[in-house]
Amino acid sequence: MSNLTPFDDEEQNGYIKIDQYNSKQVEHIAGHYPDILRAIGEDPTREGLIKTPERVAKALQYLTHGYDVNAAELLRSAMFEEDYSQMVVVKDIEVYSMCEHHMLPFFGKAHIAYIPNGHIVGLSKIPRVVDAFARRLQVQERLTNEIRDCIQETLKPAGVAVVIECKHMCMAMRGVQKQNSVTTTSAFTGAFQNDVTRSEFLRLITASLH
Numbered sequence: 001m002s003n004l005t006p007f008d009d010e011e012q013n014g015y016i017k018i019d020q021y022n023s024k025q026v027e028h029i030a031g032h033y034p035d036i037l038r039a040i041g042e043d044p045t046r047e048g049l050i051k052t053p054e055r056v057a058k059a060l061q062y063l064t065h066g067y068d069v070n071a072a073e074l075l076r077s078a079m080f081e082e083d084y085s086q087m088v089v090v091k092d093i094e095v096y097s098m099c100e101h102h103m104l105p106f107f108g109k110a111h112i113a114y115i116p117n118g119h120i121v122g123l124s125k126i127p128r129v130v131d132a133f134a135r136r137l138q139v140q141e142r143l144t145n146e147i148r149d150c151i152q153e154t155l156k157p158a159g160v161a162v163v164i165e166c167k168h169m170c171m172a173m174r175g176v177q178k179q180n181s182v183t184t185t186s187a188f189t190g191a192f193q194n195d196v197t198r199s200e201f202l203r204l205i206t207a208s209l210h
């Protein structure tokens with residue numbers, strides 16, 4: 001068992017894998033790291049590095065646990081009939097992901113809205129959908145679309161809006177070394193394709209109400 005429990009889970013739905021490392025997979029991944037350490041000029045037998053392969057393997061398993069989460073099922077587990085039909089906005093959702101090109105982190109915030117069409121969803125499920133797709137090897141563009149599509153196809157609302165802004169370590173630490181650039185991506189369906197509705201959403205996520 002690990003002590004990695006970043007969510008104060010009232011329920012384990014979809015998150016069982018977090019608490020249980022797959023020891024076979026950990027062993028498999030860890031087995032490659034002494035070689036990698038040697039290849040970069042390190043001595044994998046020195047004290048500070050002895051347990052590093054195992055730690056890296058566990059970290060990688062955690063950082064990619066989204067592969068084991070069924071995001072649609074997560075949403076379905078907390079859908080309620082309700083005739084509320086105004087925009088529901090969840091903003092400033094923390095995003096931690098890893099770019100699939102360099103396996104370096106990208107992180108920032110997601111802002112998500114939907115307009116109910118007969119059903120609403122438990123609000124805590126929206127950040128979990130973000131996590132389910134973020135905790136994989138990703139590109140920010142696909143992450144944005146996957147979140148939008150999952151909410152649209154599962155909840156079938158009158159519209160979904162997703163805006164994600166992230167810093168990419170592969171840009172900050174290497175390559176062009178632009179430490180402060182932020183990449184923004186967005187994806188909309190239904191009512192959010194309409195200028196007025198989209199502007200209202202963008203106004204809500206940029207306003208500081210709290």
Ligand SMILES: [Zn+2]
Pocket residue numbers: 099100101102103104168170171
């Ligand atoms: Zn990258």
